[in-house]
Amino acid sequence: MDHGVFTFLTDYGTDGLALARAVEERGFDGLYLTEHTHIPASRESAWSGGSELPRRYSHTYDPFVALAAMAAVTERITLGTAVSLVLQHHPIGLAKTVASLDRIAGGRFELGVGPGWNREEMANHGVDPRTRTRRMLEHIAAMREIWTADEAEFHGEFVDFDPIWSWPKPVRTPPVLIGGEGSSVLDRVLSHGDGWMPRGAPGDDVDALAGRIAELRRRAAEAGRGHLTVTVFGAVPDRAVLEEYAAAGVDRVLYSVPDAGEDEVLRTLDELAALRG
Template sequence: MQHGVVTFLTDYGIDPTALARGVEERGFDALFLTEHTHIPTSRLSPWPGGDELPERYRHTYDPFVALGAMAVVTERIAIGTAVSLVAQHDPIVLAKAVASVDRLSGGRMELGVGPGWNREEMANHGVDPRSRTARMREHVLAAKRIWTEDEAEFHGQFVDFDPIWSWPKPVRVPPILIGGGGQTVLDRVLEYGDGWIPLRVPVSGLEEFGARIAELQRRAADAGRGRIPVTVYGAVPKAAALESYAAAGVDRVLFELPDADGDAVLRTLDELAPLRA
């Protein structure tokens, strides 16, 4: 099982390149960033994590810009989003940004995607919250078309463009990791995903989670696909928990880092590093 980290990278926290170097130097396998383009001041949408929205949500870097900087100071680690709210992006611009990061990293970019929870944030981008999952699907499919075809075109309900030229192409088609844990998430993984990235699976729920992983792999085999990797966002940083994740069929865990200054984050990395053994 691989071990990586995920963080809300903020303007008041650790420098992006210092973080990337620190993660790679300590032998981790991956570094993922979250995304919110902005946070509306209305606060009408309840935060799934509780009553008070943490400050970090208002201060995050653009993940693709930050990942581009991280790409050029690292050589080995996977870099990506966990998750990008792709329904809020123009799909043509999204495809170019992701392909550019992939080129800069030598083919290490992974695109984790999710529909999001903040309805006012979506509305500011012209996205109807009721169609955010369907729109996410089309944005991903359109990006894949752009990455793989010299004269790409797409005609859907939400995305519609005639043949275009768009370079650079990625070194490889970036894996699409589908976020979420709802009843239909495995359908999305199997239709247009390359991996599953559920959020904060508790150790107490690993028996049920393991059954879902087994179902995913059975359905993948029935569809003529190989194993679909599973990455857990926000894994419990304890040795016994990691053994349980591996036994359930998890391929990679991501430990959450604090939105703190450089010294504090590097100390956290030092504390987490022995768990890779």
């Protein structure tokens, strides 16, 4: 089982390039960044963490710009999003951004995606929240067409374009990891993903996760999909729970790194790296 980290990279926290070097130096397998293009000042959407939205949500770097810079100072680690709100981007533009980043990274990029929760943020991008999941899946399909076809063409409900030329192509078609835990998330992983990215489950909840992983693997085999990876976002940093993740069939865990200064971040990385033993 691989071990990686994710963080809200902010303008007040640790330096992103120093973070990337530190992650690679400590033997982690990957570094993933969150995404919010902005946070509306007036918010009605409920946040699962409580009533007050933390400062970090409105101070994040653009993950694709930051990851491209991180790619230039690392050689081995996977770089990805956890998660990108792809429905808030135009797929033609985002396909080129992702392909460019993947080439800079030498084929090390993975695209974690999710539909998002902040309805006001979506609305500012002209997205009807009621269509967010369908739009997300269509954007993924359109981008995959652009990455793989010399003359890409797509005609859907939300995305429509006649044959286009768009280079560079990625080194490899970036794996798409579908985030979420809802009742239909495995359907989306099977139809549009290369892996599943559920949030961490402490204690006895790992048993439920194990059952869903078994279902995913069974359905993938029946559909001829091969191995679909499972990456736990926000993994519980406890050896006993990590053993349960591994037994459940988890391929990778991502630990949270705080939006803090260098000293606290490096101390956290050292503590997390000790769990890899």
